[in-house]
Amino acid sequence: AQSVTQPDIHITVSEGASLELRCNYSYGATPYLFWYVQSPGQGLQLLLKYFSGDTLVQGIKGFEAEFKRSQSSFNLRKPSVHWSDAAEYFCAVGETILTGGGNHLTFGTGTQLKVEL
Amino acid sequence: EPEVTQTPSHQVTQMGQEVILRCVPISNHLYFYWYRQILGQKVEFLVSFYNNEISEKSEIFDDQFSVERPDGSNFTLKIRSTKLEDSAMYFCASRTSGSWDTQYFGPGTRLTVL
Numbered sequence: 001a002q003s004v005t006q007p008d009i010h011i012t013v014s015e016g017a018s019l020e021l022r023c024n025y026s027y028g029a030t031p032y033l034f035w036y037v038q039s040p041g042q043g044l045q046l047l048l049k050y051f052s053g054d055t056l057v058q059g060i061k062g063f064e065a066e067f068k069r070s071q072s073s074f075n076l077r078k079p080s081v082h083w084s085d086a087a088e089y090f091c092a093v094g095e096t097i098l099t100g101g102g103n104h105l106t107f108g109t110g111t112q113l114k115v116e117l
Numbered sequence: 118e119p120e121v122t123q124t125p126s127h128q129v130t131q132m133g134q135e136v137i138l139r140c141v142p143i144s145n146h147l148y149f150y151w152y153r154q155i156l157g158q159k160v161e162f163l164v165s166f167y168n169n170e171i172s173e174k175s176e177i178f179d180d181q182f183s184v185e186r187p188d189g190s191n192f193t194l195k196i197r198s199t200k201l202e203d204s205a206m207y208f209c210a211s212r213t214s215g216s217w218d219t220q221y222f223g224p225g226t227r228l229t230v231l
Contacts (some may be wrong), residue, residue, distance in 0.1 A: 032217050044222035107160040
């Protein structure tokens with residue numbers, strides 16, 4: 001069964017500093033990988049996704065992520081963090097269902113990002 | 118920008134009571150999902166729904182749970198007899214027809230079972 005590990009529960013960075021959030025996945029085939037962000041009281045918003053092709057994907061809000069098959073990782077990065085980036089970040093892997101099109105997501109436990117001014 | 122909406126934002130109920138959580142997916146979407154997140158734990162898949170039937174469900178989605186699309190806009194999750202362990206945030210999501218089109222999530226309903 002597929003699984004996702006986000007080893008960092010909490011991360012604190014200073015505004016303007018760079019950020020890397022770690023994500024490791026376990027999946028037998030080529031994974032479909034996603035990063036979502038959740039601000040307090042809000043739903044899960046998609047930051048970026050990887051299906052195939054270029055292993056460095058760009059997302060919204062200046063985020064990017066790199067798929068590394070050899071390390072089973074899909075780490076999220078941002079070169080300069082803004083105070084508004086404080087939120088919870090979830091990595092997810094998608095499982096392809098051959099019939100019915102369910103295609104549900106399996107999420108990691110999330111990383112809570114705090115930004116110090 | 119269209120968005121998924123959910124009502125209520127917070128529901129408090131007594132153990133053993135039935136609850137219905139409501140979702141209005143994005144209007145041209147065809148696939149619908151429910152996920153839940155118990156406090157401090159990961160977001161977990163419950164069920165997916167397409168063409169007026171369940172297309173996939175997890176082990177969590179037992180006989181106490183049911184889903185329905187009663188009209189062209191709403192998508193509901195019913196828990197027949199709530200248990201304390203059903204207390205969680207419940208998220209609805211929807212997507213269009215492409216296999217890996219983005220799932221758009223609602224803001225969630227926090228269910229508290231007393």
